[in-house]
Amino acid sequence: MIGDAPFPQFRERLEAALDVLGMPRDRTHVPALLGYLRQLQHWNKAYNLTAIRDPGKMLVQHVFDSLAIVPELRARWPRPGLRVADMGSGAGLPGIILAICQPDWSVVCVDAVGKKTAFIRQAAGVLGLKNVRAEHGRIESMDSLRADLVISRAFASLSDFVRVAAHHRASGGVMLAMKGQDPVAERAALEADTGWSVKRAVELSVPEMDARRCLLELDPTEGTP
Template sequence: MSGTPPFPEFRACLENALDALGMQADHARIPALLGYLQQLQHWNKAYNLTAVRDPGKMLVQHVFDSLAIVPELRARWPRRALRVADMGSGAGLPGIILAICQPDWTIVCVDAVGKKTAFIRQAAGVLGLKNVRAEHGRIESMDSLQADLVISRAFASLSDFVRVAAHHRAPGGILLAMKGQDPVAERAALEAGTGWYVKRAVELDVPEMDASRCLLELDSTGPEGTP
């Protein structure tokens, strides 16, 4: 990217959010993060990528929300170059944010809506992200992406997520679902009907967002590794 960074009025807000997440070393990524926000606002007018129209709200509800998982993922995989599949990626969330923050990770953003994958390709090109690609298609019908980490954000119920996306895991890979308030009913349905379980739940503190958010790790082996 070149020229004047977009949305200079949001720079301090983004710096504060990164600091709150313990990501002080990521201040150098601010131009790319704001560049993504600029692309999202611009293309949303034609592509209807999100119901959120105000760029300040986009920053919190989409960018900050996606950034909130980065410290958790870094703590778990501090020195590993991961293959990540973002299922039902929509406007590239959290995939593009992960690609900006983790240039050594390979990100595949999957969506069944062509205009959304077209936007992801456009944004990745403008931002110079070589580690992200978009795949247009139905998740359940695609050949396995063999990802270390299969993730979704506000995509489907836990049961549906497992049903359509579990085959995209590489051996030893995991499924992660980003959710709002801990979905008790979805957990019960998952454990009753699929043989899968919520192995781990992490509460997320999204800067400037007054709402519950959590990250759920799903496993098919049951609590404490039992079959």
């Protein structure tokens, strides 16, 4: 486990962001969240995890962005023991952030790039996260993870996400895509190409970010496997 949180200059901003998101109780996770940020900043040069180099920008565009979905997930799926699969996880986003905030959930972070899954294992070990594991491989070729929530962030088009990852849902599982502005063209292609559609769209407000973000819940139409 980590001790004192690194980046003390960001503590106040992170606490304020948690308050804005209606997550004041998650201030207990501030050391772990800043510890993750330290790991990301430290290993980024070697592992090429993100094009963003400035830790202050990483805080907003990666940590705050991932935190923005937590209230919605908690409200919709409040039960403990939830199984989450983060597809094309990259640096563990949003998977590691979800694992920090929900220690009673089980999170699998999947990526085809070995350096990125190595980083996820490294970060989870340093942060003492027992509820995270990383899987290296091609999403479409892996056996089903049988996840309650299959989620992606900046991973692929909606159609491609469904094509490669839908089999990882458990019975009754849900597919969720984090996007920027509501992708109208992708919605149309999703329905035309896959028989799936957007069941629910939630507009997200990311602290300190002047950009539109949304969370889309995808659902197969009747008769679609």
